[in-house]
Structure formats: structure tokens, C-alpha cells
Amino acid sequence: MTIQAVIFDWAGTTIDYGSRAPIVAFQQAFANVGIDITEAEIRQDMGLDKYTHIHKIINLPSVQNDWQARFQVLPTSDDCDHIFMDFKAILLASLTEFAQLKPGMAAVIDFLNDNQIAYGSTTGYDEEMLAIVQPIAASQGYRPTVNITSAQTNGIGRPASAMLELACDRLEVTDYANVVKVGDSINDILEGQNADAITVGIIDGSNLMGWSESDFNTLAPVEQTKLRAKVAAQYEAVGADHILQSMVELPALLASLNQPVTELP
Template identity: 25%
Template structure:
């Protein structure tokens, strides 16, 4: 027996797509979080390079801050600026400052990634709803959404960390998207994300999960950096990113959302055969 998303019997098809923000739909290279970290450290008298703030390990801001101050070079700069090691109180203060720093810089990182507007338009023509999840709080999301809308992109719903008890890889933001869009079961939904945690988020929610490899945080390259890199080095890094996404369980991996529509068609065909994520 099969059901449509509103609970009636019928042929199954994808009813909604949940898209991440930075690195998936806007901000090619997902550089906004790194820019905010750099501003936080700059206020502490500790300058950071773009390379040091790219793809910092850690799922929370505090974990990322500890990772940075654990870097021997950054730790030495901190000691020169403060005449002591970085403390728990310092990290707490910087974590509190991070949200404001991100909110201040995020409007400059709201440019839709090439192909996104066309794909979203094509999805809506098919009657597919567009949800979104943001790995930051509502105060930051409000500024990002407003800036992205002036550039032509606005999803049907926006769920942030302010709306759920725990962020990705927990499924709660995806579930909240499903609730707000009134779409169920979740296997008629697709999650597309440029991070490993976001891919896992979709899987934990019972959705089809698509990794976006070339435009996001895991690869961590701006268009200029990608073009300027030796081709062999770029191909190697992209191959590694694709492999990591497949390793965490992505059903499909694409380089950018511009390649999403063939994925959608493949998933529609699998649904028609009775397959689920």
C-alpha cells in the first residue's frame, strides 16, 4: 500500500526538498562561519588567516573555538596578546560574541550559488515544496533570509537552531520542516546538504540524502580558490570529499545543486519501484 504525502492512497513521489543554506544554496565555499570566527579572534587581538578558519573541526562553536586555540601557532599568538593561555572563560566569551559576529557578516554571504535559482524554480513547477535548515540561530537566519531574498532566493520554510533542542546530525530540524510544510511520510522528502552532519541529519530523519560536494564547507574553497588551485590538487580534494559523503551514507553525491534535477528523477524512479531510503 502506498500513500501520498497528505495520507491518501496513491502513487508515491517526492513532495518536498529540504535544503541547507551556507555552501548548498548560498555562500559558495561556506566562508561565512570562518569570517565570523576571524572577527571574534580579531577582537581578542589574535589575527587568523583564511586558511586557519576554513573547515574548523567541531560541531559546536565552542568545539571550533577550542580547536583553534589548540593550534600551536594560534596558541602562541594568544599568549603574546594576553600573556597567558586561553581559558574556559575566554572561550565562553568568544562563543557569546560569535552569533553577533556571524549576524554582522552574513548579509555579505547571501549570494545564491550558480544554478540554485533555476533548480528551485523547476522544483516549484513540479509542485515540490522547499524547506530549509540553518545551523545557526534565528537572529542570524533573519538577516541571511532577508539578504538572500533580495537576490532571488527564499524557501517556503526556514528552521534554525532556535526551533529545536539539538542541531544536526539530530533529525529535529528536518522533522520541523516536514511539520511546517505538512508533508509526510519523510521518505517522500529529500535533504540536500554540503556537510557530513547535514547528510546524516537527513538520514536520521528517514529522508533521501544528497551530498553537495564542490560548493560547501567540507571542500571549503571559494570559486577563486578553486580556479586558482592546481587541477590535480583540486580533483584529489573533491574526490576525497565525495568519498566522505558516500561513507556517511549519502544516497547521491553531486558537485553543486545545479546537478540536482537528475538526482530527483532517479529518486522518483526508485520510489515508483517501492524503494525507500
């Protein structure tokens, strides 16, 4: 086959090892209204656009119960809007701290450029958030040709395939089956599957793992192995086509996928 395009996610996949920036912002925005939420509660829906994600969190039974106990009423759509605006302000102020490319990305970029494979992104970030991370990533050599948010697909985000399909269309890709979708969350994999694309889940530095690079590197090798196996099992459970320990392995996978098919006589 010939790979026509590679579509990446942003936080946790290409930048922001451990997808830390959204976690910090979600927890602070809810803490500002007196509600504590766990990383696990946040991460179970990572990959959605951030406004939809706020609604998911606020509708969790634990959050509903805490909200009613604190305010004697259930949260409203206005409450969601308020939390989202606070979340967004916190995230925008911190994104520059989390825009470093993940290990292995330089080699990935070189491979894509050397083989003239188009690449773009879909993301749960909005345009303002992208406006901050894009130039920082570009200064490190990462310059996706297209960057699609749910605002460009009438609010339809992951796990639907609309953003990926729009990215492919703008790259003039004719066959989604020859597209590789690379992500770090379950919603990334589902997005790719819903477009009939090849799906690749990244383990190290992923949302599913959740550890910062420095904290992960302090773990004993046996603990690192356990964490990696746990993440791999989650990708396997949803049927990811390929599971890689890190971005370092992606060029070799792309090279193997990009081989011409030999027809039998």
C-alpha cells in the same frame, strides 16, 4: 516514489560558495582573544549551531593548550559566551557579502516550483542571522517555506534529526523517507540519515571543499579533480545516498527520484 519535500542547508549549500562567512567570523573572534585557529579546526564541526560550535572549538586540545599558555587558566563558559557574542557581531556585519545564491540554484528553484515540491531549510544560523540572509535570498528567487534553527527545537541541532523533522512537520510531510536533505557538511548528511531521509552531498562550493569560487576557478583542472575526489570520499565514508558535483545536477536527480514506482504484475 513521490518527493514530498526538499530540505536545504544554507551557507555552502544554497548561498555563500565555500561557506566562507562563518570561517572568517570564527577566526576573527578567536584572534580577538589572542588565539589562532585553523580552517580545518573550524570545518570539522561545521553544520552545528554556532553556539555549540564555539564550545567545540574552545574544547579542542590545541585551543585549550594555547589558552592556558596565554591566560594561565582554562577557558570558562563565560569565555565561550564572550567569544560567541563577538563572533555573532562579526558574522552579522558580513553576511550581506556572502548571500549570493550558488550556481545552479535558479534552475533548482524552477524545478521545485514547476513540480510543486515543497522546500524548506535547517541551519546552524540563528534567527538574527537568518533575518539578514533571507530577504537577500528572496530577492534572488529563493524563498523556503520554513526555516528551522535549533532555537525552535529546544537547542537540539545537527547531527540530530530534530530540526529536519520539525521542518517536515510544518510542511505537513507524512513520510520522511520521501524527503530529500541537501547539504554540504558531514553533519548535514548525518541529520538526514537520522531522520531516514534521502541524503544528498554537494561538492563544489561546500564546507568540505572550503574554497571560494574565484580561488577554485583559478586551479588547474587536475587540481580541481583532486579536490572533488577528496570531498566525494568524505561523503562516501558516511554513506551519503547521492553525491553531486554541484547544484546544477540536482534537478536531474530530483526528477529521477520523483518517478512513480511501477509495480510488477
